[in-house]
Amino acid sequence: MTTDLMPNRYIPGEVELHEREKELIARRDAVLGSSYRLQYRRPVHFVRGQGMWLYDPDGRDYLDFYNNVPSLGHCHYEVNQAIAEQSGTLSANTRYLEPRLIDYAERLVATFPKELDRVVFTCTGSESNDLALRVARLASGNEGVIVTSYAYHGTSASVAAVSPNLGDAVKLSPNVRMVSLPGPEGIPEAQAADFFEAQVTSAAYDLQRRGIGVAALLMDSIFSSDGVWVDPPGFIDRGVEAARSAGALYIADEVQPGFGRTGHNMWGFERHGAVPDLVTLGKPMGNGFPIGAVVGRRAPMDKFGATARYSNTFAGNTVGIAAADAVLTVLQRDRILDRVLSVSETLRSGIVKMAAEQPNIRGVRNAGLFFGIDMGHADMNAATRRKIALDVVNAMRDERVLISTTGANEDTLKVRPPLICEDDHVAVFLEAFKQALARVSP
Numbered sequence: 001m002t003t004d005l006m007p008n009r010y011i012p013g014e015v016e017l018h019e020r021e022k023e024l025i026a027r028r029d030a031v032l033g034s035s036y037r038l039q040y041r042r043p044v045h046f047v048r049g050q051g052m053w054l055y056d057p058d059g060r061d062y063l064d065f066y067n068n069v070p071s072l073g074h075c076h077y078e079v080n081q082a083i084a085e086q087s088g089t090l091s092a093n094t095r096y097l098e099p100r101l102i103d104y105a106e107r108l109v110a111t112f113p114k115e116l117d118r119v120v121f122t123c124t125g126s127e128s129n130d131l132a133l134r135v136a137r138l139a140s141g142n143e144g145v146i147v148t149s150y151a152y153h154g155t156s157a158s159v160a161a162v163s164p165n166l167g168d169a170v171k172l173s174p175n176v177r178m179v180s181l182p183g184p185e186g187i188p189e190a191q192a193a194d195f196f197e198a199q200v201t202s203a204a205y206d207l208q209r210r211g212i213g214v215a216a217l218l219m220d221s222i223f224s225s226d227g228v229w230v231d232p233p234g235f236i237d238r239g240v241e242a243a244r245s246a247g248a249l250y251i252a253d254e255v256q257p258g259f260g261r262t263g264h265n266m267w268g269f270e271r272h273g274a275v276p277d278l279v280t281l282g283k284p285m286g287n288g289f290p291i292g293a294v295v296g297r298r299a300p301m302d303k304f305g306a307t308a309r310y311s312n313t314f315a316g317n318t319v320g321i322a323a324a325d326a327v328l329t330v331l332q333r334d335r336i337l338d339r340v341l342s343v344s345e346t347l348r349s350g351i352v353k354m355a356a357e358q359p360n361i362r363g364v365r366n367a368g369l370f371f372g373i374d375m376g377h378a379d380m381n382a383a384t385r386r387k388i389a390l391d392v393v394n395a396m397r398d399e400r401v402l403i404s405t406t407g408a409n410e411d412t413l414k415v416r417p418p419l420i421c422e423d424d425h426v427a428v429f430l431e432a433f434k435q436a437l438a439r440v441s442p
Contacts, residue, residue: 006037007405007410008390008393008410009037010025010039010041011041017043020045024045025038025043040393040394040397041394044062044402048075049064049070050073050074050075051075052074052417052418052420060400061400062401064417064418065401065421065429066414067417067418068416069284069287070287070418071259071260071287071327072327072330072419073419074288074418076326078329079286079288079323079326082322082326083289083319085322086319086321089318091317091319092317093315093316093317094315100321101321104324104325107325108293108328112266112279113275115275116276116279116295116296117297117298118295118298118301119293119295120301120315121316121321122282122312123312123314124282124290124292125154125255125283125292126153126159127292127312128154128255128292128293129153129159129255129280130156130158131310132218132280132296133145133158133216133218134158134304134310135300135304136248136249136277138304138308139300139303140249142212142213142247142248143212143213143215144177144207144213144215145173146178146179146200146248147162147176147218147219148180148219148220148226149181149226149408150225150226150407150408151220152224152225153218153220162176164178165225175207177203177204177206179199181223181229182229182235183223183229184226184227189235193238193239194238196235196236196238196239197241200239204243204246204248213247214243214248215247215248215249216248217239217248217250217251220253220257220268221252221254221258221267221268221269221271221272222256222262222367224256224414226408227372227374227407227408228365228367228406228407228414229365230365230367231365233271234271236274237272249277250277251277251278252267252269252276254280254281255280255283255292256283256416258279258281259285259327259419261368261419262340262367262368263368264337264341264367266337278294278297279296280292280294281293281294281295284327285324286323286324287326289323291315291316291320291323291324336420337368340368340369343421343426346426347369347421347429347430350426350430351371351433358437359377360388360392361373361374361437362374362377369417370415370416371413371414371416372406372414373412375388375389376389376411386409388411389412390405390410391439391440392413392437392440393405395436395440396432396433399436401429401432403416417429
C-alpha cells in the first residue's frame with residue numbers, strides 16, 4: 001500500500017514552470033495551510049470552465065474526464081440560472097415553511113425504493129456520512145463500524161476515523177473493522193459473495209465479542225477508493241444481511257456513484273439489490289453547489305429525530321435546493337441515464353480494444369461512466385505498476401485530458417467524466433490515452 005497521501009501531485013523543483021504559475025504557487029504557499037496539495041506533476045491553472053472543458057489563461061482547453069462534482073458539466077446554464085434566481089428572491093433555512101424544499105424532497109425520495117421515505121439535508125458528503133453514523137449508532141445502540149480496507153468517507157473527525165484511505169497519520173477509531181473486497185484479493189466471481197459474507201461476519205463477531213457491537217456497515221456503492229470494484233452485481237447482499245443480523249444498519253455511500261453515474265440505475269446500490277437503511281448523498285447533487293443529504297428508512301430516522309437535535313444553518317437552504325432541483329430536472333428530462341449507458345459502452349469498447357494491443361493495461365472495470373483501469377503487468381512489482389499509472393496520468397495531462405488514480409497501490413486509473421459526455425469527447429480521450437501509453441514505459 002502506498003504511503004504517499006497524494007501521489008499524483010506537484011513537487012517543487014521537479015519541473016520548470018512559467019513565471020506566472022511560479023508566482024501563484026509562492027503566494028499560495030505563503031498563506032494556505034500545508035495540507036493543501038496541487039494535483040499533477042505540472043500543476044494546471046484554470047480560469048473558466050464550460051461543459052466538458054476547462055480553460056487555462058492562454059485559452060487552451062482541457063477535457064475533464066475526472067471531475068464528478070459538476071455532474072452535468074461545468075457552469076451548466078440551467079443550474080446557474082436557478083441559483084441566481086433563488087439567491088435574488090430568498091435565501092432561508094429549513095426552520096421556515098418554504099414549499100420548494102418540500103417539493104424537492106418529495107421528488108428526490110421518489111427516485112428511491114419505497115422503503116427509503118425520509119430525507120435530511122446536509123451541505124457535503126462528509127456531513128452526510130457523519131450524520132448517517134450518528135443515526136445508525138443511536139438507532140442500533142452500538143458503536144462499531146465496518147468499512148472496506150481502503151475506503152474514503154469524508155473529512156470530519158467522525159468519518160475520517162472510518163476512512164483508511166486518509167493515511168497512517170489519521171488514526172482509525174478502535175471501533176472500526178476493515179474488510180477486504182473479493183476483487184482485489186483475486187477471489188473468483190463465483191466465490192465473491194461467500195468471501196464477502198465471511199469477511200463481514202468475522203468483523204461483526206469481533207466487534208460483538210469485545211462488547212462494542214455493530215452500528216453500521218458503511219460502503220461506497222462503487223468502491224471507488226478501493227479501485228472501482230463493481231462486480232459481480234449482488235456480491236455484497238449476503239454481507240449486508242450478516243451485518244443486519246448483528247444489529248447493524250447498512251449505509252450506502254452514494255456521494256460518488258449516485259445521481260445516475262452507473263447508468264442502469266439512479267443509485268449505485270441498485271446494482272446489487274440490497275436496499276440500504278440509510279443512503280448518503282453529496283458532490284453531484286448540486287452540480288458544484290454544496291448540498292448533500294441522508295435518505296433513510298422512517299424507523300431509524302424517527303428514532304434519531306425524537307431523541308437528538310440536528311440543526312444545520314446552510315443544509316437545505318433555498319439556494320441549494322434550487323440548484324439540486326435543477327440538477328434532478330435535467331437528469332430526468334434529458335434522459336441522462338440513457339446517455340450514460342450509450343457513451344459508457346463506446347468508452348469501454350475503445351479501452352478494451354486498446355487493452356488487447358497495449359501490454360500496460362492489466363484490467364478494465366466500469367459501471368456506467370465510472371471506470372477503473374488497472375495499469376502494469378500482473379507480474380510487475382507494486383512500485384512499477386504504480387509508476388506506470390502515475391506516468392500515464394501525467395502524460396495525459398500534457399495531452400490536455402484530465403484523469404487520476406485510485407486503489408490501495410494507486411495503480412488504477414480513475415476515469416469519471418461529467419455525465420454529459422458524448423462520443424466525440426470519448427474519441428478525444430481515447431486518442432490522448434493512446435498517445436500517453438506510447439510515451440510511458442516500465
